[in-house]
Amino acid sequence: MTDDAHAFDFWLGEWDVFDPDGKHVGRNSITAPYDTGALAEHWRGDGGVEGHSLNSWDPERSCWHQTWIDSTGGILLLDGDVCEGAMVLTGVTADAQQRITWTAEGDGVRQLWETSKDDGATWTVAFDGRYRRAG
DSSP states (O other), X not given: OOGGGGTTGXXXXXXXXXXXXXXXXXXXXXXXXXXXXXXXXXXXXXXXXXXXXXXXXXXXXXXXXXXXXXXXXXXXXXXXXXXXXXXXXEEEOSSOEEEXXXXXXXXXXEEEEEEESSTTSSOEEEEEEEEEEOO
């Protein structure tokens, strides 16, 4: 396994997630189901939405890939890599470009999800989560 395959290990753990104002918005469990660097996510939002993702380094394409599905029927396919110390994954849905950035901050993680409906000229924040270790 290359270091690339473990570049997302900083996201591993059991997390309480808060918005920028400090309001609890959900819990996230990030596990490593194999010794390959792959991550499995189980999100439980306080508003009732539940979701799962699988994340893995794709050595053939030299990028990270995430497949997300949730209880609303949402599906998101993202690809990317580490950029300036953060994991940045991007994708396209029917109505917008998607960009999600995970940044290690101390012993926590910030997840910033942005969307663009003008080919990336401007971005709107869809979710800004601050991860703190649960417990």
